[in-house]
Amino acid sequence: MTDNQPDGWAQVPHVDTLRGTQEPPVPVTAPSAHRPRRRLRRGALVGIIAGGAAVVLLLATGVVGYAVQSSSHSADRPVRAFLDDLTAGHVDDALRLAGVDHDDADVLLTDAAYAKATDRVTGYRIAATRTDGDTATVRAYLRQGGRDVASTFTLDRTGTDWGVFPVWELQAPDLGRVQVSVRGPGGTPVEVAGQRVRTSDDGIANLTALPGSYxxxxxxxxxxxxxDATARISGFDGTSSAPVSMTTELTDDGKQAAQQAVDRWVDGCIASTDPAPAGCSFYAYGEDPAYTYTNQKWTLEQRPQVTVGGWLSRGWTVSTTSLGRATFTADISGPGGVGTASAGPMNVNASGYVSGFSDAGATFESAVGNGSSDTGS
Known part of the structure; x- marks a missing residue:
């Protein structure tokens, strides 16, 4: 059969031309208008890093600086400085730092004197610091003679540095005193740590001292x-040493000088032409006013024997162990004619005391005046 219609297959595209559904082609455009990020130059980057590090360093330095300044302005710093000077033996510097007033009479407050002391402050440790307003209290332990001695220091705030950090001033600590009592003559020379002073009239020496043994x-x-004796001062609380009492004793030369002084006193009394020699332990009495007395004299028939003992309040005691004897004679003239008068023998009591010594020897003072206790008068 013949089909007169046009061949429909002739209108179908060849299979080679079939590609399926196609999207419209994407147009080719110019490069994007957003340019890529520029990389920083090396120098600029290093600068930024360095700047950041500088800020961090400044902050760290500020923190460290604040901590250092806070430490250097703490209340215990003046105490440490004072004790550092003291342990090094720099007494003048230590006392100046602490504001301790002293003068030439304070013979123990020198480098030389402290160097001769024992049991000095050789170290310390700060135990506690307490602040109450403008006042601070620092408690420390001082190393003395192998043991710890507690001491307390007071400080006052006198201002601030840079308006932030407090300024503390150490108040003068209470120094101890070496107290020496000599049972001997007033003005006796004593040496304390090699420093020579004299006692008062009542035999006392009182010296301001730093902690130590003298x-x-x-x-x-x-x-x-x-x-010899030792005075000990512990710490800085105004503690005085236990009073050092020193009792003197006469040497052989001293005893011999004392005997000689007694003999001079007796001889002086015997040399008097007065029936009642002033300051002597014997006298004669009973003169008749109707007679005239001439050629008056005392004669020592027996010298008193004495012994010299220890010191009492007025001197070394002199006790009569054997009384002496003395007589008084005089030529007389009167209504009954002329003749000789005599009295005695009288007891010669040489009890008394030796009050001191000089280049000439001992000084003797009688305890019996004008025979007031002489039963033989």
Whole structure:
């Protein structure tokens, strides 16, 4: 059969031309208008890093600086400085730092004197610091003679540095005192840590001292001596040493000088032409006013024997162990004619005391005046 219609297959595209559904082609455009990020130059990057590090360093430095300044302005710093000077033996610097007033009479407050002390402050540790307003209290332990001694220091705030950090001033600590009592003549020379001073009229020496132990000796020359002693001062709380009492004793030269002084006193009384010699232990009485007395004299028939003892309040005691004897004679003239008058023998009591010594020897003072206790008068 013949189909007169056009061949429909002739209108179908060849299979090679079939590609399926196609999207419209994407147009090719110019490069994007957003340019890639520029990389920083190396120098700029280093600058930024360095700047950041500088800020961090400044902050760190500020923190460290604040901590350092806070430490250097703490209340215990003046105490440490004072004790550092003291342990190094720099007494003048330490006292100046602490505001301790002293003068030439304070013979123990020197580098030389402190160097001769024992049990000095050789170290310390700060135990506690307490602040109450403008006042601070620092408690420390001082190392003395192998042991710890507690001491307390007071400080006052006197202002601020840079308006932030407090300025503390150490108040003068209470120093101790070496107290020496010498049972001997007033004005006796004593040496404390090699420093020579004299006692008062009542035999006392009082010296301001730093913590330590001080050797004390009496210088009685060839006349008297005393056992050496030691005064001890602990810490800075105004503690005085236990009073050092030193009792003097006469040397052999001192005892001999004392005997000679007694003999001079007796001889002086015997040399008097007065029936009642002033200051002597014997006298004659009973003169008749109707007679005239001439050629008056005392004669020592027996010298008193004495012994010299220890020191009492007025001197070394002199006790009569054997009374002396003395007589008084005089030529007389009167209504009954002329003749000789006599009195005695009288007891010669040489009890008294030796009050001191000089280059000439001992000084003797009688305890019996004008025979007031002489039963033989």
């Amino acid at each position: 050797a004390v000796t009496v210088d009685g020359g060839k006349w008297f001596t005393a056992a």
